[in-house]
Amino acid sequence: MQVTMCPERAIMEHITSKWGVLVLQVLSDGGSWRFSALRRELEDVVSEKMLTQTLRTLERDGFVHREVHPVIPPHVEYALTPLGKGAASHLVALAHWIEANQPEVSQAQRRYDNS
Amino acid sequence: MQVTMCPERAIMEHITSKWGVLVLQVLSDGGSWRFSALRRELEDVVSEKMLTQTLRTLERDGFVHREVHPVIPPHVEYALTPLGKGAASHLVALAHWIEANQPEVSQAQRRYDNS
């Protein structure tokens, strides 16, 4: 493995970033989402600032397509590109694995804590 | 998706943490590693402090097995548990995907930057 800051590691950090993980999972259903609908779906745990920033990074990497309808009030839609779907699928697989194994992990944590 | 801090999200953050991603990938080859060998493999980009902290978190989650040989000088070995192998395999898959698609991503970034 090549480690010193290479493009691959940067891309990995974008995908596995705190908010990137969540955004990619929501978008992975294939639909297209408006900014505030996306935020509501994430139960407002992410601030507007960080959501914008995260979406910009993912857009720059070619994972997210941003479509602006120049109307007032503003209307913007976000969706995964084919490239984004590839990345997101791995994240979704990991998320499913975690969901399935969460009890086992929690048990391991309890074991570790009382010892 | 359930979002407000649930055990699943915490586990996801451990696995996708900055150093967790790298450690799990190195350990994923199945072998067992000594502390400083692991650090050298990561080309010293991670400090001793953060490596210890990351390994502790992964151990608590039941992903990493830590075996201490009580000799002087100290001898400690780290290896993935079966549970850890499950998690790491998804990370490795993602890493391979990134490696394969890195040129396309870099191209997207260049396109984004000159516009």
Added chain:
DNA sequence: TGGGGTACTTACTCGGAGGTGAGCGTGCAG
């Protein structure tokens, strides 16, 4: 008349992630 929704941007602030350097207690190589 004014309050809320839309999709942001900017400025200010703060906590915590993370780096640095030292210390430890011994065995072994030089």
Added chain:
DNA sequence: CTGCACGCTCACCTCCGAGTAAGTACCCCA
């Protein structure tokens, strides 16, 4: 006899990820 390797831990400090609040420009509904 010196000094390094090992696998940490602790104290200190820095910097950046992230939150909060306010502003924007316009429309619609009450």
